Amino acid sequence: MSSEETEKTGDTGEPGKTDEKADERTDTRTSDPAPKPDPEARGLRLVPVLLALTVVSGLIDAVSYLGLEHVFTANMTGNVVVLGFAAAGAPGFSVSHTLTSLAAFLVGAVAGGRIAVRLGKGSRRTWARLTLAAEAVLVGAASVVAFAAPDATATVYTLIAVTAFAMGLRNATVRKLGVPDLTTTVLTMTLTGLASDSRAAGGSGHHSPRRTASVIAMLAGALLGAWLVLHHGLAIPLLVAAGVVAMLAVTASGRE
Numbered sequence: 001m002s003s004e005e006t007e008k009t010g011d012t013g014e015p016g017k018t019d020e021k022a023d024e025r026t027d028t029r030t031s032d033p034a035p036k037p038d039p040e041a042r043g044l045r046l047v048p049v050l051l052a053l054t055v056v057s058g059l060i061d062a063v064s065y066l067g068l069e070h071v072f073t074a075n076m077t078g079n080v081v082v083l084g085f086a087a088a089g090a091p092g093f094s095v096s097h098t099l100t101s102l103a104a105f106l107v108g109a110v111a112g113g114r115i116a117v118r119l120g121k122g123s124r125r126t127w128a129r130l131t132l133a134a135e136a137v138l139v140g141a142a143s144v145v146a147f148a149a150p151d152a153t154a155t156v157y158t159l160i161a162v163t164a165f166a167m168g169l170r171n172a173t174v175r176k177l178g179v180p181d182l183t184t185t186v187l188t189m190t191l192t193g194l195a196s197d198s199r200a201a202g203g204s205g206h207h208s209p210r211r212t213a214s215v216i217a218m219l220a221g222a223l224l225g226a227w228l229v230l231h232h233g234l235a236i237p238l239l240v241a242a243g244v245v246a247m248l249a250v251t252a253s254g255r256e
Contacts, residue, residue, distance in 0.1 A: 038255070039123070039125065040123060040253060040254035040255055041255045043125065043251050043252055044248070044251045044252055045253055045255055045256060046252065046256045047179065047210065049128070049132075049248050049253075050174065051182065051214060051217045052244060053174075053184040053248065054184045054214055054218050054221065055218070055220055055221035055224075057074040057075070057167070057184050057218060057221060058219065058222035058223070059221045059237050060073055060139070060167065060225070060238075061073065061222065061225070062221070062225025062228075062237065063159070063163070063234050063237050063238060063241075064160065064164075066225075067159075067229050067233075067234045068159055068160055068234075069093075069097055069156065070094070070097075071094065071101050071160060073104075073105070073163040073167055074163075075185055076105055076185075079102055083095065083099070083102070097156070097160055100161055100164070101160050102164075103164075104160065104165040104168065105165065105167060105168035105171075107165060108164065108165035109171060109172040110168075111168070111169050112131065112168060112169040112172025112173050113172045115127070115131060115169075115172075115173070125252065125254030127173070127254075131169060131170065132245055132246075132248050132249035132252060133246070133249040134169060135169060135170050136245040136246035138163070138165060138169075139166055139245060142159050142163050142238050143239040145159060146159060146233070146235035147235040150233060150235065159234065170184065171185055179256055180207065180210075181207050182210065187214065190215065191211075191215065193207065193211055194208060194211040194212065225241075
């Protein structure tokens with residue numbers, strides 16, 4: 001066999017041996033590197049995380065509405081309506097409490113927006129976990145205040161301001177994350193989409209399970225929160241809410 005044929009075939013002419021370069025070429029063609037695991041996918045997916053946060057919103061609004069003189073700290077749509085009631089002099093509503101909630105929520109949303117600008121271009125997993133950790137600390141602090149001074153006038157304003165700030169921070173983050181149909185605090189558009197996109201309305205009903213789960217989650221949180229407020233006061237439901245968010249802060253992933 002000529003030297004040219006040897007180079008083409010990789011045969012050295014010696015029994016049982018082949019050209020090492022030919023083996024290397026074969027190995028390169030046949031061996032594929034193992035895919036690297038996606039660090040963003042580690043942990044609990046964002047959809048169940050946001051559904052759990054929707055439960056927490058129900059808890060928080062049960063605390064604020066039933067225990068803080070008819071004010072919302074998670075649902076700002078309802079809060080604007082409540083402000084109108086209070087401004088008209090309707091009994092049981094407070095302009096100062098409602099304005100405190102609205103102002104704290106807006107400040108929290110600004111903070112959430114600035115955090116999104118700083119962290120949003122990097123790891124979504126890190127961004128989500130840090131924001132959830134901040135919310136857990138804030139709601140936990142509110143629980144401590146409720147335990148320490150449940151009857152103080154300053155406690156009412158402190159709980160309103162701290163929980164509303166935490167909800168503003170979270171809402172800004174959830175909005176930037178952009179997971180469809182899971183706002184965690186309001187259900188008006190969720191219910192609208194559930195009905196208007198349903199098969200009864202001629203739609204595909206594609207997102208119906210997610211939307212239905214969101215409604216059930218809010219209802220469950222409100223039910224649990226109301227029961228805890230009526231039987232155990234304000235501190236326990238806030239502590240439960242802080243514990244749930246803390247667990248999410250250490251388990252959330254960056255993927256839907």
